[in-house]
Amino acid sequence: MPTDHLKPIAHIGKKKKQEYKLVCLAQSYRDAKDECKTCLRQELDAKSLGEFLFVSERGVYFSYVLRSSHYKSGIATNCEKNGFCTDLKHKEYRDDSCQDFSETRVSKSGQLNKWVKKLSFWKSQKNGKTQKLPMLSHCVEATPAPGDPKRGLSRHDRMLGCMKCLERVVTGLVHWMNVGAFFEPSAFLLITSKAKGIKWNICPDKCHSLQVTSIANCHEYYQKQLDTSPIGDQIYVNMEEPERENITLDYYSECVVAHYRSEHVEECSECLQSIFEVPAVRLSRISSLVSPKPDQKTKLTKCITTSDRLGCKKLVFVPNDMCVYELTLVARFNRVPSAHFNPPQMKIFSLRKYWFLQKHMSDAGIISNPSGRHATVVLATYPHIECLKCLALVHEVLMVSTEKGYVWMIEPKDGARLCGCESIDTKSKVENLHIHSLRAISAIEVYAHIDDSHSWIGKLHPSNIPLNILPKNLQWET
Numbered sequence: 001m002p003t004d005h006l007k008p009i010a011h012i013g014k015k016k017k018q019e020y021k022l023v024c025l026a027q028s029y030r031d032a033k034d035e036c037k038t039c040l041r042q043e044l045d046a047k048s049l050g051e052f053l054f055v056s057e058r059g060v061y062f063s064y065v066l067r068s069s070h071y072k073s074g075i076a077t078n079c080e081k082n083g084f085c086t087d088l089k090h091k092e093y094r095d096d097s098c099q100d101f102s103e104t105r106v107s108k109s110g111q112l113n114k115w116v117k118k119l120s121f122w123k124s125q126k127n128g129k130t131q132k133l134p135m136l137s138h139c140v141e142a143t144p145a146p147g148d149p150k151r152g153l154s155r156h157d158r159m160l161g162c163m164k165c166l167e168r169v170v171t172g173l174v175h176w177m178n179v180g181a182f183f184e185p186s187a188f189l190l191i192t193s194k195a196k197g198i199k200w201n202i203c204p205d206k207c208h209s210l211q212v213t214s215i216a217n218c219h220e221y222y223q224k225q226l227d228t229s230p231i232g233d234q235i236y237v238n239m240e241e242p243e244r245e246n247i248t249l250d251y252y253s254e255c256v257v258a259h260y261r262s263e264h265v266e267e268c269s270e271c272l273q274s275i276f277e278v279p280a281v282r283l284s285r286i287s288s289l290v291s292p293k294p295d296q297k298t299k300l301t302k303c304i305t306t307s308d309r310l311g312c313k314k315l316v317f318v319p320n321d322m323c324v325y326e327l328t329l330v331a332r333f334n335r336v337p338s339a340h341f342n343p344p345q346m347k348i349f350s351l352r353k354y355w356f357l358q359k360h361m362s363d364a365g366i367i368s369n370p371s372g373r374h375a376t377v378v379l380a381t382y383p384h385i386e387c388l389k390c391l392a393l394v395h396e397v398l399m400v401s402t403e404k405g406y407v408w409m410i411e412p413k414d415g416a417r418l419c420g421c422e423s424i425d426t427k428s429k430v431e432n433l434h435i436h437s438l439r440a441i442s443a444i445e446v447y448a449h450i451d452d453s454h455s456w457i458g459k460l461h462p463s464n465i466p467l468n469i470l471p472k473n474l475q476w477e478t
Contacts, residue, residue, distance in 0.1 A: 019069055020067040020068060020069050021067065021068060021069065021071065022065070022066075022067055022098055023044070023064075023065075023066055023067065023068050023071045023098070024063050024064065024065050024098030025040070025063070025064045025088045025089070026056075026061040026062070026063055026064075026088070026089040027061060027062045027063075027064060027085065027086070027087075027088055027089070028059070028060075028061060028086070028087065028089075029053075029059075029060035029061055029062065031085075031086035031087060032062050032444075033084065033085070033086070033444075034442050034444050034445045035084045035445075036064075036079060036084050036085035036086075037049055037051060037064065037227065038439070039078075039079035039082070039084040039085065040064060040066065040077065040079055040085065041066065041227075043070070043077060043078055043079055044066060044068035044070050044071050044077070045068060045069065045070055046066035046067060046068050047067070047228065048066065048067075048226045048227060048228040049064055049065070049066045049226070049227050050063075050064070050065040050066070050222070050225050050226045050227070051063070051064055051065075051225060051227070052065065052175050052176070052177070052225060053175070053176040053179050054173055054174060054175045054176070055160070055163045055164050055166075055167040055173070055174045056167065056173050056174075057167075058164055058167065058168060060160060060163075060164075061089070063098075063175075064088075065098065135172065135192050135193060135194045136192070136193060136194070136195075136196070137190065137191070137192050137215055138190075138191045138192075138193070138198070138212060138215070139188060139189070139190055139191075139212070139213050139214060139215040139216075139217055139218035139219075140166075140188070140189045140191060140200065140210050140211065140212055140213065141186050141187070141188055141189075141209075141210075141211045141213050141217070142159070142162055142163075142166075142186060142187055142188075142189050142207055142209070142210050142211075143185060143186045143187075143207070143208040143209045144158035144159045144161065144162045144206070144207060144208060145158060145161075145162070145204075145205060145206055145207060145208045146208065158206075159176065159187055161206045162203060162206045162207040163176065163189065164206070165202070165203035165205075165206040165207065166189070166191060166202070166203055166207065166210075169202050169203060170191060170193040170195050170198055170202075171193055171194065171195060172191055172192045172193030172194065172195070173191070173192045173193075174189055174190075174191050175189065175190040175191075175218075176188075176189060177189065177190050177218045177219075177220075177221040177222070177225075178221045178224075186209075188213070188217050188218045188220075188221065189218070190215070190218040190219075200212055252317055253317050253318065253319055253320050253323075254291055254292060254293070254294065254297075254320055254323070255289070255290075255291055255317065255318050255319065255320045255322055255323035256289070256290050256291070256292060256300065256315050256316065256317055256318070257283065257287055257288070257289055257315070257316045257318055257399060258272060258280060258287065258288045258289075258290060258303070258312045258314075258315055259286055259287050259312060259313045259314045259315070259316070260286060260287070260288075260311070260312045260313050261286070261313055262285055262286055262452040264305065264310050264311065264312075264313070267305075267309075267310040267311050268288075268303060268310075268311050268312040268313075269288065271302065271303035271311050271312070272288070272290055272303055272312070275292070275296055275299045275300070275302075275303070276290055276291075276292060276296065281326055281327070281330055282403055283326075283399070283400065283401045283402070283403060283449075284400060284401065284402040284403065284449035284450070285402070285448070285449060285450070285451065285452045286313075286448050286449055286452060287400075287449065289322070289323060289326050291323045291327065300315050301315075303315070316438060317438075318398070318399060318408075318438055319377070319430060319433060319438075321377075321428075321430045322399055322408055325379065325428060326401070326404075329404060375410055375411075375432075375433050376410070376411040376429055376430065376431045376432070376433065377398065377408055377409065377410060377411065377429070377430040377433050378408070378409060378410075378411045378424050378425065378426065378428065378429050378430075379406060379407075379408055379424070379425040379428035379429075380395075380406065380407050380408075380409055380422045380423065380424045380425065381405055381406045381422065381423045381425070382405055382406070382407070382421060382422050382423075383405070383421060384421070385402075385450055386421075387419055387421035387422060388400065388402070388405075388407070388446060388450065389443070389446060389447075389450075390419035390421065391407055391409065391419055391422055392441055392442065392443045392445075392446035393443040394417055394418070394419055395407075395409045395410065395412060396409055396410040396440040397409045397440060397441045397446070398410070398438055398440060398441070399441075400441060400446065400449050402449055402450055410440075411424075411429065412424075
């Protein structure tokens with residue numbers, strides 16, 4: 001397979017202070033990929049990235065809001081060139097709209113700093129000059145029209161229909177501020193428009209009810225949609241080899257998950273085997289588990305795909321407990337009954353006290369845990385694929401094995417919603433764990449582990465998962 005289109009993405013994590021500019025990029029709803037966000041943060045050296053669903057000119061997009069000193073307007077990012085992002089657009093999200101959307105703030109007391117935010121909107125006049133007209137911000141609590149059993153549309157699709165109608169009538173941008181897996185009957189929509197005196201009895205066929213409310217209700221969700229989790233130096237996607245030699249990598253364990261494109265599985269596996277002299281243990285369609293010795297860790301980066309060679313997509317260090325469990329299973333299934341098996345001698349992290357670095361999920365499927373608390377990771381098994389899809393929606397899943405039907409995930413709080421199909425093994429609990437830059441697997445990404453599918457349409461919401469598996473608040477068709 002030719003690799004001319006692959007260009008290394010430089011790691012830009014430890015540079016001297018530079019001026020950071022606010023950047024908003026639009027990604028088509030149909031082209032959205034989880035790995036695009038991670039790649040953009042790494043390439044553009046963004047400390048955080050917000051993802052918001054919006055409608056503009058009847059098109060549906062995700063906006064990626066970040067601050068960067070490296071982005072150049074009009075020039076394709078390396079993330080696009082390498083295929084992690086598809087056709088990022090800047091024109092759908094003008095600089096003025098980006099500035100307003102990210103800088104309208106709510107004070108600590110909960111009161112809105114500005115009830116009406118004036119935006120820049122340039123309109124041509126007869127004499128050829130332009131005039132700066134104000135755009136107004138509105139927060140509307142919207143409930144979509146009831147579903148039609150014949151059409152079978154989920155609430156998610158019906159809410160998009162309501163948003164498209166509003167955008168067409170008010171001629172502006174319509175943001176869905178509280179999109180997530182736990183779908184509520186109504187949604188807060190942030191609408192920016194030049195129209196004055198809007199009568200909110202519009203779009204009755206698509207919107208069951210529209211209630212104007214304080215903009216504070218919309219911006220309450222702004223911070224919750226920001227992904228501030230550490231990208232970490234262990235996300236190696238196409239990092240330039242010279243750059244790898246100049247940074248201190250986070251080799252905190254002797255357990256590594258190798259990720260790869262399914263078409264590159266042989267190249268990745270062969271490279272890893274040349275280092276470890278034993279085959280990697282397959283976890284899913286796109287991942288395998290390896291256990292390097294201390295002196296082998298620095299050789300791992302040679303197995304990363306670059307413009308000159310194909311290999312692994314990324315290598316992620318995970319807690320040793322995950323390798324111990326997997327390798328114990330392998331030995332149990334493969335050994336002779338009379339043989340004696342000793343589990344790998346690794347330092348188990350449950351004996352040490354670490355702090356959990358919070359993962360704020362900006363994509364669908366996760367309600368984030370409060371930052372700064374201890375993390376307890378538990379092992380959960382699942383009987384079928386539909387259950388795994390639900391687990392990725394409801395919980396913070398850190399590692400998945402579709403080969404053996406289990407996941408490692410953050411322990412649910414007492415009273416938290418469960419899928420009801422999972423079996424949580426409390427004996428395999430790992431307490432007080434620092435997961436470093438290990439990132440949760442989203443409800444979209446899990447599909448790639450299942451069937452190597454990179455398309456997400458129809459997968460953001462659980463409409464294709466049997467209702468008896470889903471928690472009540474996830475049953476979108478009710």
